[in-house]
Amino acid sequence: MKNPAVTFAIVVGEHSGDTLGAGLMQQLQLSYPDAKFIGIGGPKMLALGFESLYDMEELSVMGVFEVLGRLRRLLHIRKSLTDYFTLNKPNVFIGIDAPDFTITLEGRLKAQAIKTVHYVSPSVWAWREKRVFKIAKATNMVLSLLPFEKAFYDKHQIPCTFVGHSLADDIPLVSDKHAARQALGLSSSAKILALMPGSRGGELSRLVEPFLQTAKQLLKSEQAKAFELEFVVPMVSDKRAEQFNQLHQKIAPELNVKVIIGKTQQVMAASDCLLTASGTVTLEAALVKRPMVICYKFNPLTYHMFKGFVKLKWFSLPNLLVNKSLVPELLQAAVTVDNILPLVEERLFEDQSALNQAFMDIHLMLKQNASEQAAKAVIDLL
Structure with missing residues (x-):
């Protein structure tokens, strides 16, 4: 029996996230061939039919003072996405990396009864450990790339699935x-x-x-x-x-x-x-x-x-x-x-x-x- 059409909202902030997003899209399309994918994506996701509401490069910024220079624009984009997905509810929202942007967005959408996933754990095991409580409040599930990350979330009783890394699947064991x-x-x-x-x-x-x-x-x-x-x-x-x-x-x-x-x-x-x-x-x-x-x-x-x-x-x-x-x-x-x-x-x-x-x-x-x-x-x- 064919699965009903669903909408997957995804936001990525840089090229590594685009790679993960594209791999996830391809697998989801096997089960949901008529699914709609919308949010912010990169070129690999766009090639698979993703509808990007903003250019991914707008989120590709790192460092406190670099962010400050573009803070007004970033806040506008996040509010715009919150409003859009509140009005046009997806079946699930998936934030891929870019945690300072996506986790707050996940929290706002979860408060609107939208299921949320955070793909790629931020380095809470390294610094600002208390962010784990914000993640717990904002998400229904964390997808971790690294095995020690799942152990960290398990300790805090936060739902987490270790999925490995798509790069390890895509890259041959021996590169010629x-x-x-x-x-x-x-x-x-x-x-x-x-x-x-x-x-x-x-x-x-x-x-x-x-x-x-x-x-x-x-x-x-x-x-x-x-x-x-x-x-x-x-x-x-x-x-x-x-x-x-x-x-x-x-x-x-x-x-x-x-x-x-x-x-x-x-x-x-x-x-x-x-x-x-x-x-x-x-x-x-x-x-x-x-x-x-x-x-x-x-x-x-x-x-x-x-x-x-x-x-x-x-x-x-x-x-x-x-x-x-x-x-x-x-x-x-x-x-x-x-x-x-x-x-x-x-x-x-x-x-x-x-x-x-x-x-x-x-x-x-x-x-x-x-x-x-x-x-x-x-x-x-x-």
């Missing part, structure tokens, strides 16, 4: 470096370093310079002289590529880099080492099984305001998942060429087989048919 290079038109013999300064405008503005300066110094190093060395820069969109190109011309116009748009995972597979911003991309890199050096710089005021509240030894997903220092991390003032260069040299020119085995263990742990599990949890809630 030669095939990726052929597909991208890259050298089969060169050592390739991917420079990955982030998917947000603020990240690029802070990380492009130390990344490019590191690449310049790497060309001068003794180890590098024995190799043909190439630099590749994957960008998530034309807008970010344009921002990178402007910074590149200002900072290091003499440095030869190849910018590739929309093929981040393939660029990672083609590379020997990644110099990357923090975020979901570090998990993707671990699943592709490439060594990496992770850097992050917040707006200075944001960093000084919150550094005392964070309880974590590490900030990157690979290290958090294994609870040890698997890959090097540099934060804020430590993001300097002098610190980055030796870490990149070690991972670019030395054997990394032990690291690859650790990455394989992470891959197998998270490979749980995540989109299918998430869709099942949503359907069970319906």
Whole structure:
């Protein structure tokens, strides 16, 4: 018997959420082929028939002072969505990541007797732990990507389903470096370093310079002289590529880099080492099984305001998942060429087989048919 038409409201705030949303949509469409999907989505969701009421880029902002500059617009969007979904009640609302925006929205809609799901737990186990009570009040179900998150919610008796990560399902256990290079038109013999300064405008503005300066110094190093060395820069969109190109011309116009748009995972597979911003991309890199050096710089005021509240030894997903220092991390003032260069040299020119085995263990742990599990949890809630 055919399921009746239902409406799924979904809001995502960045490209990693768009990937999760698209996977969830595909699975829900198997059970509800006539379903309507509406809210805020990215390009992958739009390609599946999603109706986006606002551009996803409007929510793609991180940091207290960055948010303050766009607070009026963000509040307007959230109120508009609250009003729209109160009037046009969906069968379920799913907020994917972007917790400071979506959890409040979930709470308002739940108060209107709309079932709500939060997909991707915020880092309540790391800082601002009391947010867990707001999440409990705002949602009917949390869908967690990481196993230790479910244990945290279970402790607080909050409904949570561990679904694994769709990236672990989508990325093959072995990523073919030669095939990726052929597909991208890259050298089969060169050592390739991917420079990955982030998917947000603020990240690029802070990380492009130390990344490019590191690449310049790497060309001068003794180890590098024995190799043909190439630099590749994957960008998530034309807008970010344009921002990178402007910074590149200002900072290091003499440095030869190849910018590739929309093929981040393939660029990672083609590379020997990644110099990357923090975020979901570090998990993707671990699943592709490439060594990496992770850097992050917040707006200075944001960093000084919150550094005392964070309880974590590490900030990157690979290290958090294994609870040890698997890959090097540099934060804020430590993001300097002098610190980055030796870490990149070690991972670019030395054997990394032990690291690859650790990455394989992470891959197998998270490979749980995540989109299918998430869709099942949503359907069970319906």
